[in-house]
Amino acid sequence: MNKRIAIVGTGPTGIYSFQQLLTKGEPLEVTLFEKGDRAGIGMPYSPETASKSMLANIASIEIPPVVTTYLDWLEDQPVTRLQSYGLDPEDLDDRQFTPRLLLGEYYRDQLLSLVAAAETAGHRIVIRETTEIVDIAPGPGGLRLHIADGQVEGPFDRVILATGHDFPDEDEATRTYFPSPWSGLIEARIPAVSVGIMGTSLSSIDAAMAVANQHGRFRRKGDELRFDHNGTDLKITLMSRSGILPEADFYCPIPYEPLTVMTDAAVASCVAQAQPLDAIFDLLRAEIMQADPAFALRIGLGGLDADSFAPAYFAAREAADPFRWARSNLHEVEHNKANRITVGWRYALLRMHEKVEDIVPELSDADRERFDAGLKKVFVDNYAAVPSESIRRLLALRDAGILSVLALGDNYDLARNGSQTAIRTGDAAHVFEVFIDARGQKPLSSKDLPFPTLRGALLAAGQDIPEVAGDYSLIGPDDFAGRVFLGSIPYLMHDRPFVQGITACADIAEAIANGVATGRRRRLVS
Template sequence: MLSVAIVGTGPTGLYTFAALSKRQEPCRIALYEKGDSLGVGTPYSEETATRAMLANIASIEIPPLCGGYLDWMQAQPAAFLRRFGLTHADLDARLFTPRLMLGAWFNAQFLELIAAAEAAGHVVEVHTGVEVTDVRAGDRGLRVVAGTQEAVYDRVVLASGHSFAEDAQTARYFPNPWSGLIQTDVPAARVGVLGTSLSAIDAAMAVAAQHGRFVRAAGQADDLVYERQAEGLQIMLMSRSGVLPEADFYCPIPYAPLDIMTGAALSEALAGPAPLDALFDLFRAEIAAADPGYAAHVGLERLDADSFAAAYFADRLARDPFGWARENLAEVERDRAARRTVGWRYAILRMHETVEAVLADLPEADRARFDAGLKRVFIDNYAAVPPESIRRLLALRDAGVLQVAALGDDYDLEIGETGTQIGTKGRVLRFDVFIDARGQRPMQSADLPFPALRAALEAAGQDLPELDEGYVLRGVPGYGGRLVLAALPYLMHDRPFVQGITASAEIGAAVAAGLERAEAAPRRRWRWAQMLDWAA
């Protein structure tokens, strides 16, 4: 019986287990989870999120497991929904729900999947509250070390999810929004948040919720007001550009196929002498065909891979960020009601995964150009946030609590015991409490928390782990062909957009398919050898 250990049971581990449990041949699957609950993962647990924090994905986009997310919500009792501020009348396919509610669905699905897997003949071992500290190679397989526990498996899947710096958290400094912020009583003081994405917005909301509440204005369902319960709170979101994310926009799901940036066209572009420029020609043509008005507005014909990002952000940079946010929110709400799709936004959204698939093939200089320009465009487009998140930012702004600052490319950050200060553009910003909410950075082999595996990768000269299409490690003695690296931070160098639940589902399916191929190959060889013996 094939034995597989899955280390980490957040969304990637969950979807990997779901795909692996569909194997016809029974296998032994061990689940290792540092937390107390299967399936929840860092962003969806009560230790790192509040009921006010929204998942950045609508229910229609979440890949089903035992069933769909919307079906599960509709089957829940009214009392359960009220815990998250919802009623059955609120539920629809495009609803953005609280992260904790999504975590509850993940946990329920995992338990149902385990029961189905065991009924199908698989052996499932569950280890919760257990942290894996090493994975060691041996003659019989890979040895998983978790405290005083050790066990050997044929394959090990590392699906450990987000991984942040181990900087010390204090009551005045949080190295990321997941490092105890929810459990800390933050004073009504000057609070700096580095970042303006959804993670930064969530950090601001976690602080704001301690000193006030959001309420709907009387008789106006969409008009949100922040009622302060303490004076002195001032929150500042900061980024290099000071641009706020836009609200999630209406578009058809599943995505319509691209008209111009096809696989054949991309292959031809990459084969030429200037692959990034040829790729941009396809990008430009796709946008021009989808939205000629926008193409004319930004002067698309005159732009290239290096100048498009500046044109893309120009209108927002020229405006007050909150004024832009207010108009953008009104636009997306009108489009949602009319089921209208903005052509250029939808074109960029549909291209981001297609482009990501070829980034590893770009020459080094072209990749650097992409990271400096088009990468920011794609991230801004696909990381649009729930409209309710923008509505809350505006409510904080209207209450005099929230500001946004552009730091530029050159600023000095000093974190002290009594506070933090940032020097930028001839001024100094001082904060009593500081939260670094810039999100997950790409990680390399040297960042792996497993000493034996890290040493083996370093000995093999792999600063970045070399993986096949099933995320199986290659070229590392003892680990090659055995260890599957599906932890998102270690995939982000070649796949900078590989975040979110849909990516977890795709990775889980690819991992299970890769393990199936690896198991099928020896069986085919054995059967052919057996046939030769019989013939003799």
């Protein structure tokens, strides 16, 4: 008898879950539900939320293949298609950052290829596009999915929730206020006025590009990039508490080399110690000292602890002009990429963040607060480095007199006054005619789930945050335990603060497929 599976959401998590299920050797009936009109693309990679100027923050070498690798798929595309995205077919390589829209097309093509292969193998596959699931409820024979148009689908033996990122609804946006860069900004006409963007990450940079491209264009001359504008009065301000810009993506060996000090066994031993956060920092300090003694000496790492490391790490950048630092950092990373030079401390931090994440659920409330205020910021800064081209664009906007960066500090007031947004820092007031909140995904809880029956059952069971097993199946309540698999990243971020990106989607999907195949309920982090 075929196992009946529903996958809600067809972005990367949904696609990788489908891919992994097909490897288990079981006869399957899989229905994939997609809220949008084209399955397989995923919200961050769709024309509704991205433009051709917005780059994906991942290269082919890091993207887990679905049917083919991303680079192989790119090399098979017509020249005209690549050129329409600003790519030269002769320059394609596996460390290249490409437009997000093109990555979305890759995933759609891969999904359709998976479906064709699955049907050839005898599985029954259905894709339901423009189909919004509004509830999940138990019923005779399994779980049933309620659709916005009143239909009910099912029963299903297992339901995989792969709904991806969840941002404020577009209905909350106005012509002058956008609660996220994905709340209608791409289609909005932004006048040449003062524009404030909260955040300095890649999402904030994308928001700045969406606005700037309406008032000019980037032009390249040799290695130089400039922004030619239309005599505009446009002024864009990126802002954050620290006022620093992200650094550019750096070269390192992939797949990752094993760590020397922070091994799995060493990390596991930290949990049993009286002060696990301080124990993990001892490992971090030893790893960096071994990987990059000069950096360790420069910031005085030997005298730092879990609380003082972050201030020391950011001190030089916070004291520098953000654009001068960005220009210097860009020169450094481009030199290192050209010469395949690995910076020891950067690579060590990149490999350690996933190890450290494993002990986060074991931290006390006090240590979790310390972690969020310190080490978490360092790790996020390291792994959220942005494509070099994004830094070049920021510098071009700065050189054109359009872009500035504002450090807000820890105490500031934000108020919306009619169509304007005002931010006060100390004695200074900053007023913006258009305001975009681009601070990224926030962790969500059970009360945010858009499925009333499931939401009510979790809350009634006292699960303010959904509890999941190692295979991401729900642990209780009984009607859903072991039958609903929660692969939606916003609901996993409380205890997995770094669970972002395509590689995380693939890892989650593998665990889910194993759980669906075995039916085990292994308690893990919640």
